[in-house]
Amino acid sequence: MKELKITQTQEWIIDALLSLMKDKHYREITVSEIVSEAHIGRRTFYRYFKTKDDILLLYCHAIMQDLAHIILDKNNMTLYSVSLSYFECLNQYLDFLRLMQQSEMLYFIGDKLPEFMANVAVMTGHVMPNQIAATERRQDHYYYAFYFDIGGYWSITTLWLKKEPRETPEEMAKMIVEVIYKR
Structure with missing residues (x-):
């Protein structure tokens, strides 16, 4: 998957x-x-987006990038390292996640999370794009395990977002490793 580039105008619209x-x-x-808030014309908006959902979709793709x-910078694909990277990233976007929660829009992310995380797996070199497509066609054991894992991460994420004070990314990563390996 190629690097996502967001234009200045798209940033204004997102903001x-x-x-x-x-x-x-x-x-x-x-x-x-x-x-009006972005100080652009309607035609400019529609040059980049068809709907306001497309704005959220682009922003979510940027977050996943x-x-x-973050995962690649750690140069370590262990469960702990990937979990730590996941919560470090989400921690950077807490304000956005809170806005989504406040607008009852967390489902928007949750529904698309398998697609987002499949893209992350490709971007990090964990899988090749053709492997994603082949797995989706076969809907084999790996396919179900992937959805199971993503569902677990998302459920934990929504609980974590509600907590004040919430655990640190390090505490969350440690907890995930303990839960997975001590079953």
Whole structure:
């Protein structure tokens, strides 16, 4: 998967949506409000996005690209290291995740998380793109195990987001290793 590049205009649009979400429920925000907040025209918005969901999708892909870079920087593909990278990355985006939670939009991420994490696996060289497609076609043991793992991570993530104070990324990674290996 090639490196995702976000233009300055796309950043303005993302920032505008996130700014509006601080005071307004996501479903109530209109494209007109987004373009006004971003100081761009409607035609410019539609040059980059078809819907406001596409803004969230692009931002989530950017977050997953950051996750891939964090994993690669550690140069260690152990369960602990990948779990630590996952929670370090999410910790950097807590404000966004809280906005999504406040707007009852966490499902948007959860529903797409298998796709996002498959892309992370490709970006980190853990699997090849053709392996993802072949596994999806076969829907074999690995396919179900992947969805099981992703579901577990996401469930833990939603619990972690609700906690105050919440565990550190290190504590979360350690807990995941303990749960997986002490079954």
